[in-house]
Amino acid sequence: MVIINNFEEYKKLEGTLAGTSSWHTIDQQQINRFADATLDHQWIHVDEKRAEEEGPYQSTIAHGYLTLSLIPYLWKQIAEVRNVKMEINYGIENFRFGVPVKVNDKVCLQARIKSVNDLKGTVKVVVEAKLLIQDQLRPAYTGDVIFLYHF
Template sequence: MVIINNFEEYKAYEGKLIGVSNWHVINQQQINLFADATHDHQWIHVDKQKAEEEGPFSSTIAHGYLTLSLIPYLWKQIADVRNVKMEINYGIENFRFGQAVPVDSEVQLQATAKSICNLRGTIKVTIEAKLVIKNQIKPAYIGDVVFLYHFNT
């Protein structure tokens, strides 16, 4: 895990891979709980039998937004940004889903610092987030997450 204490330490990662998370298994229980939380019970996600018999993936698949919602959890495994008064999830940009994530797949977040700038004391960080699926060539998605940080002085 990378420890970042201030703007200068963050800036040193600009244009570089910051790191990768641990592998995380997306199981049916997690998919079902996400379906309950979002009221999205489409059969491709929650009906194992129908998904196996009629679905294009021969199994249920994770919701795309479920895989996106893993970013904070997986990001915290990559970087520990310390000495912060406030951290804001500012935006997500240019996300593209490359392929579905079948149930029981292992996924891992790869985080690359695209840009880090100081906007009069507010640090704006754009991270390219790529969710890879174990033993697959194409990622589940790739796109940018934007954070704002206010470091203690």
């Protein structure tokens, strides 16, 4: 885990691979809870029998937005940012979904620090996020996550 105490320490990480989180299994219960929370009950996510019989993946798949919502959880396994008065999930850019995450797949986040800038006391950090799927060559997604920090 990377420990970051201030802007200067963050800036030194610019252009480097911050690290990789531990593996997280996305099970059907998590998919169903996400479907309930977002009111997105499309059969490819929640109907196990139909997905197995009619679906292109022979199983249910996680919502793309479910996999995106794991970024804060997985990021906290990679970096501990200390001395922060406030942290804001500011945005996401250039995200592309490569392959679906099937039920019971294990995923992890690989994070590279693309840029770190001090904007008059607010530190803007752009992290290139890649969600890897165990035993898959292509990532589930790649894109940039933007965090704002007030140290």
